[in-house]
Amino acid sequence: ILSWCVSSCNIFLWVFSLLQWNCMARSVNIGLLSLHCFRNGEDSIICEFDKHKGDLSGKRMYDKNLYSNPEDPLTSVNLALAVWFCLKQGQFEQSANLFQNVDTKDGTASSKYCSQLTELFSKFKTNIEQYIRSDHCNAHGVRKGASTQALGGTTCPPSITSVAKRGGWSLGKVLDVYWHFCEPGDTFLG
Numbered sequence: 001i002l003s004w005c006v007s008s009c010n011i012f013l014w015v016f017s018l019l020q021w022n023c024m025a026r027s028v029n030i031g032l033l034s035l036h037c038f039r040n041g042e043d044s045i046i047c048e049f050d051k052h053k054g055d056l057s058g059k060r061m062y063d064k065n066l067y068s069n070p071e072d073p074l075t076s077v078n079l080a081l082a083v084w085f086c087l088k089q090g091q092f093e094q095s096a097n098l099f100q101n102v103d104t105k106d107g108t109a110s111s112k113y114c115s116q117l118t119e120l121f122s123k124f125k126t127n128i129e130q131y132i133r134s135d136h137c138n139a140h141g142v143r144k145g146a147s148t149q150a151l152g153g154t155t156c157p158p159s160i161t162s163v164a165k166r167g168g169w170s171l172g173k174v175l176d177v178y179w180h181f182c183e184p185g186d187t188f189l190g
Contacts, residue, residue, distance in 0.1 A: 001117075001142075002074045004124055013120060015084045016099060016113045021146045022066050022077055023047060024167040031109030035096040038081075041065055045077060053168060064166060117142075 005014035020030045029049050039046050044065040051061070068078035084098070095101070099109035121128060121137040128137055147167050151157045164171055 001120070004120055006074065008120065008123075010116065010120070011083060011087060012099070013113065013116050015080045016109075017117070017142060018075065018077055018080045019047075019066075020113075020142050023064050024146045024150075024163070025049070026053065026168070027110040027113050027142075028107055029168075031099050031113065032106060033098045035092065035098070043067070045081070062165065 001017055002014055005011075005017060016027075016030055019025070019033070020027055023030065032050065033047070034050075037047055037049060039048075041063075044067050047064045047066055048061050066077045069075045073079050085092075088098075091101075097109075099113075100106070101108065118137075147163050150163050150166075151160065157163075161171060
């Protein structure tokens with residue numbers, strides 16, 4: 001997907017997809033990211049959403065460590081964000097939003113992403129159908145694919161609780177209240 005985005009010169013789709021994959025987030029959460037959501041970690045970029053579906057008040061938000069991949073520039077969050085900031089630098093004089101334009105409703109950037117992703121998938125339908133049914137390709141699948149890769153792409157995966165926390169999936173009220181999954185699990189996952 002990332003190589004299709006770059007070969008199509010769709011930098012918006014490349015950066016948005018890369019952030020959605022790395023954060024295991026809903027597209028609407030990525031669409032609402034602002035500059036204040038990012039800060040430097042010791043060896044990572046730390047991303048913290050203002051709110052998500054499970055916490056609309058934003059009182060129980062947590063860090064997501066995003067690591068660069070110097071071996072593969074196509075999957076490097078640092079490079080993708082640097083390119084995006086260079087291309088959109090004038091935009092940040094009016095707004096701190098990464099993707100959401102000034103004077104647009106919440107969800108507009110997410111809708112744009114979903115429609116452009118659908119368009120990209122229809123362009124590469126023949127390639128996609130070698131692996132999955134083309135009607136299963138959507139933004140929701142990017143998020144689920146990231147969690148599947150995290151748990152199944154290695155013989156020593158991170159804990160299910162860390163993946164659930166990063167993806168914003170609830171483990172149930174009791175576990176969410178009493179188990180706190182902090183930086184070590186997210187760092188291992190990142």
